[in-house]
Amino acid sequence: MPRANSTFVTEFLFEGFSSFSWKHRLVFFVVFLMLYLLTLSGNVIIVTIIRLDRHLHTPMYFFLTILSISDTCYTVTIIPRMLSDFLNPYQTIAFHDCAMQLFFYLTFGINNCFLLMAMGYDRYVAICSPLRYSALMSRRACAHLACGSLGIGLGMAIVQVTSVFGLPFCDSFVIAHFFCDVRPLLKLACSDTTVNEAINFIVSVLVLIVPMAVVFISYVVIISTILKITSTEGRKKAFATCASHLTVVIIHYGCTAIIYLKPKSESFLGQDRLISVTYTVITPLLNPLVYSLRNKEVKDALRRAVWQKPLSS
Structure with missing residues (x-):
């Protein structure tokens, strides 16, 4: 039960990086701003290249x-606010704004978990049932x-936000984190x-263990x-189509599981914040980098775009 004679909060204060000196916070602001801009530009380039190049109009690239x-929506939910807090000594957020930030953060984070699962299913069908690929991975199925x-993300986010903000x-109003x-x-x-x-x-288990x-x-x-596969070249080509996805899966699920599936007694705030920086800032940056640097089809599409070669076969 609530304590008697207590005042209900209307805003929260982020502890975040307030313990850092102004000089360190300024350095972090510049670093995270650069990472954020790289993330946005990388994702925009990926979406644009896939949209323009007919060779990439396949389920995997969909x-x-x-x-x-x-990923872009996910970072927009967290990073701009974090950047402003680096420059603001008094890092407050209104009660309802905190609820909205948590809602969108959970929606897109959970959405990513199940999208990676769908991409894994796509690779499974492509390699294990290639003759049925067109039927199983039709536009409607995708x-x-x-x-x-997205529906699972929205549903789970509503459950979580309702549970917390109910x-x-x-x-107490100081959040020992840099976001809600x-x-x-x-x-x-x-x-x-x-x-x-x-x-x-339970929600953490459902959205992590099931897709994993x-x-x-x-x-x-x-x-x-x-x-x-008897052919060495065929094995290499098959492994290459999975390498990018598997790399992103390990990074994404690994960091998220460390935070949300470990026992409460083993939670250390400083460590949690460091891991949170990884999956809110670094992971969305790695996704476009991994898929562009390790994927021959994307690199070929980038070359065609840069050299303005015809996109049709």
Whole structure:
């Protein structure tokens, strides 16, 4: 129950990077601004190249386009606010703005988890059932998978935000983080949060373990199928089509699982913030880099765009 004679908060204060000196915060501002601009430009380039080049009008690149758009929305939710806080000694956020930030952060973060699962399914069908690929990965099927990923993100975000902001927040208003996240907010509630923590854990398991399990099983079958290919060149080509996706999957799921699936007793605020920087700033930057630098088709499309060669075969 809420404490008697307590004042309910109308805004929160981010602890964030307030312990850093002004000089260090200025350095971080410049570094993260550059990373943010690289992320935005990388995702815009990826989406534009895929849109313009007919060679990339395939299900895999359809999902990559959606992932790039989702990543862009994901970073817009967190990074601009974080950048302004580097320059502002008093880092406050209104109660309802905090709820909105958490909602969009969870929506696009969960959407990314299931988009990566859909991309894993696409690779599974392409390598293990190539003759049925066109039928199983039709435009309609791809649209359903993309809409399903977003729908799950929206649904889970509503559950989480309702659970967290249905709690009373009394005297405590300092969030030990640089954005509104579930665990730091639960620590500020002035009532029992056992049920809310259980909901958070269940949602975390559903949006991480389920996609991770599907991707893992898909790649077990994919690798088994690839190893049966007699041609060395054929095996290399098959592995190459999966390498970019597998790299992004390991980075994304790895960082997110460390934060949301570890026991509450093992949560260290400084460590959590460092890992959070990785998956809110670094991971969205790596996605376009990995897919452009490790993917021959994207590199060829970039060359065609730069040298203005005809895009048709």
